[in-house]
Amino acid sequence: MASLIYKERLGFLSDHHKPELSRHFMTASTNAMPHQLAVLLGIEYSDAIAILAVLEAEGLCEMKLLIYHNCEPHVPAGAIPYGIGFPDLPWTCPHCESIVENYDELSFDLMAISKQSIEFI
Ligand SMILES: [Zn+2]
16 A cells, blocks of 8 residues: 655645656665656755655655765765764774774765655645
């Protein structure tokens, strides 16, 4: 049984966005990252974050903070629950095993994981 997200919660969504989003979130455990949704829908990054924030507030997805180390900037080196702040330092990178003592070496992104199928209407 899909959970329904009404358009009024996300006023900037067009009639073209809703079926795209419903298709993306058709099954549980779907991953969504803000830049991915922005490209998929042709919307701003900040609007994509707004969509994920609404889904999290409705309890429909779990949000994670992905951690990237500058040794492999495009491959996440870790993930922690979103909302508890940044990882504790020193932090050991699982890719290169270096001990990171400065946030300048790290970058972060968000990832939402849906708990159930979501239909946007
Ligand atoms: Zn590393």
